[in-house]
Amino acid sequence: MRVGSYLTRGNLFLAPVAGYSDAAFRSVCADAGCDLAFTEMVSSEALTRGHVKTEALLGREDNEPDYAVQLFGSHPEVMARAAELVAARWKPAIIDVNCGCPVPKIVKTGAGSALLREPGRIRDIVSAMSRAVPVPITVKIRLGWDDESINYLETAAAAVEGGAAAVTLHARTRAQGYAGTAERQAFFRLAEALNVPVFASGDLFSAAAARDLLSEGTEGGKIAAVMFARGAMGDPFIFTRTRALLEGAEEPVIRAADRIAAARRHLAISIRVYGERTACVEFRKQACSWLKGTPGGAELRRIAVSCATATEYGRFFEAWERSSTQRGLEH
Numbered sequence: 001m002r003v004g005s006y007l008t009r010g011n012l013f014l015a016p017v018a019g020y021s022d023a024a025f026r027s028v029c030a031d032a033g034c035d036l037a038f039t040e041m042v043s044s045e046a047l048t049r050g051h052v053k054t055e056a057l058l059g060r061e062d063n064e065p066d067y068a069v070q071l072f073g074s075h076p077e078v079m080a081r082a083a084e085l086v087a088a089r090w091k092p093a094i095i096d097v098n099c100g101c102p103v104p105k106i107v108k109t110g111a112g113s114a115l116l117r118e119p120g121r122i123r124d125i126v127s128a129m130s131r132a133v134p135v136p137i138t139v140k141i142r143l144g145w146d147d148e149s150i151n152y153l154e155t156a157a158a159a160v161e162g163g164a165a166a167v168t169l170h171a172r173t174r175a176q177g178y179a180g181t182a183e184r185q186a187f188f189r190l191a192e193a194l195n196v197p198v199f200a201s202g203d204l205f206s207a208a209a210a211r212d213l214l215s216e217g218t219e220g221g222k223i224a225a226v227m228f229a230r231g232a233m234g235d236p237f238i239f240t241r242t243r244a245l246l247e248g249a250e251e252p253v254i255r256a257a258d259r260i261a262a263a264r265r266h267l268a269i270s271i272r273v274y275g276e277r278t279a280c281v282e283f284r285k286q287a288c289s290w291l292k293g294t295p296g297g298a299e300l301r302r303i304a305v306s307c308a309t310a311t312e313y314g315r316f317f318e319a320w321e322r323s324s325t326q327r328g329l330e331h
């Protein structure tokens with residue numbers, strides 16, 4: 001699929017997820033078949049002042065040939081300058097504009113979902129960024145601010161007018177946060193209305209959900225790509241399973257041994273990027289995600305949440321291996 005001048009490898013994406021979609025997790029997802037991952041949102045203000053720990057957020061591993069960097073901010077000139085810095089140093093395939101973050105600290109600066117109330121500003125931001133860099137600019141929006149102000153068709157049109165090469169819709173309102181169900185018909189309505197690709201985000205918790213979304217819609221109203229967010233946390237193999245379904249094969253059962261190997265790699269890269277102490281404390285929440293739905297997970301979670309060193313995690317992974325072997329889950 002073409003996104004401006006960029007030709008994507010496929011249509012299975014990892015969403016921008018703060019605290020999760022860093023270099024280590026994106027790399028593990030790339031191994032599992034993710035076609036394009038988005039970094040978590042990075043502050044344009046902090047970037048332009050040199051205040052971001054950019055290496056951890058924006059660095060990437062060799063197995064991730066390209067990625068999309070997401071920026072947040074509310075000033076067109078600052079967003080354009082941040083795009084220039086990012087394009088020059090990290091050479092992303094896409095730069096995405098966050099127009100959906102509901103966190104009050106972000107919203108009160110006029111960024112994130114606050115932009116949904118100012119479609120004209122979205123157009124100006126995208127336009128300034130598009131003029132500043134040759135990289136395709138995309139936007140990620142929500143349905144609207146709340147139920148009384150559903151305006152995704154308008155905000156998306158404003159973004160495209162400013163030069164956006166694609167639009168991701170998280171089919172919830174700002175007021176919904178991450179609760180309630182995503183309004184899936186909105187994906188198809190938006191795809192029909194726009195002449196640029198539409199990426200779908202919201203409630204992608206299974207391979208079947210992704211396959212269904214990609215196969216639905218009228219001729220002129222197809223979703224161009226799906227974006228996994230919470231559904232990929234601790235389960236990068238959702239990419240592997242979705243690809244199998246899209247190719248008409250059975251959904252493969254992922255062996256416990258493969259999950260454990262991927263989790264070990266996730267930790268190893270995190271340690272290299274953040275240093276042992278920080279990575280190990282941070283990885284506790286990641287370990288809990290990895291154990292989601294794992295038989296015997298409660299006991300393993302108890303071990304994981306007190307791990308503080310690589311050696312302690314070594315024992316945790318061994319306990320996980322033993323538990324899966326005992327339960328006959330090694331295949």
Ligand SMILES: Cc1cc2nc3c(=O)[nH]c(=O)nc-3n(C[C@H](O)[C@H](O)[C@H](O)COP(=O)(O)O)c2cc1C
Pocket residue numbers: 015016017018019039040041070098099100101140170178201202203204205227228229230231
């Ligand atoms: C913990 C968390 C952090 C998120 N961080 C970002 C972010 O940095 N930028 C962004 O555009 N969306 C962010 N999102 C939204 C997701 O990208 C996605 O649109 C949303 O979770 C809906 O998909 P899902 O229902 O399949 O999880 C975040 C979501 C969660 C749960």
